[in-house]
Amino acid sequence: MDSKQLLEGDLIRVERKNLTGINYWHWGVYIGDGNVIHFSGPPDSNISLKEKHLAEVRQVTIKQFLGDDTEFQSVPFLTELSRAEVVERAKSQVGRPFRDSSYELPYNNCEHFARWCHGKAESKQVQNAVLWAAIGSVIALGAGILFGASVSYAKRNTERDHENI
Known part of the structure; x- marks a missing residue:
């Protein structure tokens, strides 16, 4: 997909590989002007058990969000919220851990954050x-x-x- 086709508030995901070699989706919210907000560890890191406390909601360029990948997917917009509300929810969390909690794969990860912006935190x-x-x-x-x-x-x-x- 071409980033020029994205609309503000779109859920986007990129396929990544974790430290054990298992593929997973990394999620974010496109907020316009080539920027994405996502819940992640520090730039250029793959969240490990030692780094979970460093995870926070970050605003980055789509290029930074993609990392070494060039392909991503836009997930259908399924929410009662307006696109502006989705973007506002995403922006309200920037600079802090999502739900003021550390990254926890089962119940507080990047997909929980992105879907929360659309109304329901789930993965x-x-x-x-x-x-x-x-x-x-x-x-x-x-x-x-x-x-x-x-x-x-x-x-x-x-x-x-x-x-x-």
């Missing part, structure tokens, strides 16, 4: 990760039950075969 990528972890746990539990049942069945058949000899 769909965290919600999806939790959902997939739950599905994986159910599958693992089911596989464990099936394995246990098959071992038990095989053991009973072996014992029965020994009784018949």
